[in-house]
Structures are given as structure tokens and as C-alpha cells.
Amino acid sequence: MPYQTVNPFNNQLIKEYTPHTDQQVEQALAKADALYRSGWAKGDIDQRLPVLHKLADLMESRVEELAKIASREMGKLIAQSRGEVQLCAQIARYYADNAKKFLAPVRYESSLGEAWVEHHPIGVLMAVEPWNFPFYQLMRVLAPNLAAGNPVLVKHAGIVPHCAQAFEQLVAEAGAPQGAYTNLYISQQQVANVIADDRVQGVALTGSEKAGSIVAAQAAKALKKSTLELGGNDVFVVLDDSDIARAAKIGAQARLSNAGQVCTAAKRFIVQEKVAESFLQAFTEHFRAVKIGDPLDETTTLGPLSSREALEGLAKQVDAAVQNGAKLHYGGKPIPHDGNFFEPTILTHIGRDNPAYFEEFFGPVAQIYVVKDDDEIVKLANDSHYGLGGAIFSTDIERAKKLASRIETGMVYINSLTDTAPELPFGGVKRSGFGRELSDLGIKEFVNQKLVVVS
């Protein structure tokens, strides 16, 4: 896939980027490995943390510039791009402030003697990242691993090369030594070669199930650890005792934010019979109120999809859903425009034999399911290959908590959409992947938890 910036608002090619050669990849690997073997990576963490503080400051001082790069390149609304850049600064600062505590030795009581576990870096990591949060996805890997001392090589998505370049420059400007973070414009075969290289010790991927299973298999073949953050088909449960107006408003936001291209977006709305009609009415009003337009225009509330392929794929999925018996309650078609716009869409009456029942719709398409009781909610929620996040709306928190514990996902939010914060673990189960990013758990994924015993 070529590395090129195409503005999703009008499909105009802005710039093409030259791919890296095998020789350049080898140089990047050698530099990263040399850094891993140096006193910088293996020595005192206090040498590394100032880079993250500086990176946070730099990003905060350039929110506008960076946000525009993301919005032009993948179509995110400008306000949401600003939010993403600010979140990246928070993640960098969070690890700068807390990594030392997370990586401090942990004592164990033992009959064999004085015992403790130390945390050491393991070596060079290969990260494969997607376009939907083109800075945040990079920061989730870079911040904890820079603190831990693991050099990172990154293959970003082909459609966001400008974001990839801007992020690499920021990390260098923040004072990271050569080899700490390297962006590579490389092919899938080159990624496979890097993963197989003995100098690489771990692989982190965020993206589709397909990419996840291929890349994790490559890592497994070379006996290397991987973390995977893949798709989701998250439920948004509306119980009969919910504040319906609030649930409808947040539900629409949870489905339409980032034009619906979020792994933890609310995709399956499970609504109790008693409130189904009132919820659907209020929810539809929010879809109707959407203002489609240029993501750089502050008044736009729904931007384009990231690429023409994404638009065509989504249109096919919606058509197939309808052909297989789903009812189109609202929207349903691409919008005639030079850009990649799809109508905000609501599907109802989706049977279990409809392919849409199990598929992730990566765009502004909501599925509505009407159910009777809590057992039916749990059955439907768990009848999915995925297990990433989920949301439950209710005024009875104890009831919502009981339901939350029965839903097979890595995250559940009560009375809020599925969100993210530096201090909270992020990740899923089932075909949504394995491992966690962010928080104290994220920084422990790629460290050697080394036991030392003194008898």
C-alpha cells in the first residue's frame, strides 16, 4: 500500500511519501538495538523520563498545528483532533510522572530468602498502528515503552504518513536519542521481516482482526510476545429505568464520534422493550440533527470516512444487512459528494441469521435490538466474537453493576460511553485481542519481570 495523504473531504491527493528500503530498515533496526544495549535504555529511568515531560509540553504547545494535520489526513473533526493531541500530552506526562513507581522492584515473602522482582526492558519492539486515532495510537505504545527502555519501530497506516512523520519529529525534538522511536514507511512483507529479526523482542498491533491474526502469527512463529487491540462490536444497553434523554444523547455521541470509526464505539444498542420507542425517537432526533461537512469547519458535527474504500465497504455492509431482512429506520446511503460521506444510519430488526448481527460496522451505523429482561441482554451482548468495551445506562447502579460483571468484555462503563484515560487499562477479550495498553498494566506488557533471590 502506498504512503500518501489524500484529504477525505474531497479525495484530493496532497502528498506521496517515499517508502523505506530494506537497507534503511536494517539501519533503523541496528540503531534501535544499539540503543537498547546502551546505558540509556538499561540504566536509570531518570535519564528517560524528561523526554516524556518535554514531549507532553511540545504537544500542548502545538495542539492546533497537529490537530490540523490529523483532520486533513483522516477526516476527524477539528475539535476531536485537538482533544486527541491533548490526550497524547496527558499520556506522556502520566508515564513521566508514574513510570518510576510502576517499575520499582516488588518484594515477595519467600521461604527461599530475600526475594524481589525487578523490571527491565526486553529490547526493540515493532508496532503496527491504524489511522483512526493517528497520534493517540502511537503514544499508547511510545510513552510506556520509552519509560521502560524499549526502543520502538513503527509501521503506521498507509493513509496517515504525515501524522507518522510529525510524531517522529516531535519525539526527536523532545530529546529522545536516535533509535528510541523510528517511523518506517514499509510494506507488510518488510514488517514480517522485522518481526522475524532476532533483535526484535515484542510486537504491538492495533487494527483489524485480519491484520491482528496475521501479525500475531508471525510473532508467535518467532516466539515473541504480542499485544493486540482489534475490533469491537460494543453494546450500549439502555435499561427501562434509564434517563432516556441522556442515554439517547450520549448514545448518539458514542456511535457518531470520529464518524463512527472507533473500536470502542457503541455499535449494538440493546434497549428494554418498555423504553424502546421513546429511546429510538430521541436517538433518531440526534442523528437527524447532524451537520455534515468539512472536518476543519468548527460547526460540522459529522465528518467523512477516512477513505473511499472505507465508504464503499460500509455501503456494501448496509446493503447486505437490508437484503438479509434488517429494516432501515434512518439513513442508509453514501452522500453524493467528492468526499467520503455516509448518512448517519439506524438499522432495526436484525436477525441472528443476518451477517450484520456479527459484523463490526466501522462508520456511523447503529444497530437497535429490543429485549425483555436482563438475562436476554446478557445473552445478546455475549453473542459476539468480540469483547472490547460496552456501556450500560440505568438509574439503578447496583443492577447495572451486576449486569456489567456478566458482560464478556475488557471494559464496561456505567452511565457513560466507553472512554479512555492514561490511568485506565485499555483492551479486550475474545477476538478483540489480548494484552492491555495504558495504566500500570500497559507498561508491564513488554518488560522482563526478573526475580532475584538472596539466600
Ligand code: NDP
Ligand atoms: P488494518 O488492520 O488493515 O490496518 C491497521 C494497520 O495494520 C495499518 O498500519 C495496516 O497497514 C497494517 N496492516 C494490515 N495488514 C497487515 C499485515 N498483514 N502485516 C502488517 N501490517 C498490516 O485496518 P484498516 O485500516 O484496513 O481497517 C479495516 C477494519 O479494521 C476497520 O473496518 C475496522 O473494523 C478495523 N480497525 C480497527 C481499529 C481499532 O482501533 N481497533 C482501527 C482501524 C481499523 P496499511 O495501512 O499499510 O494496510
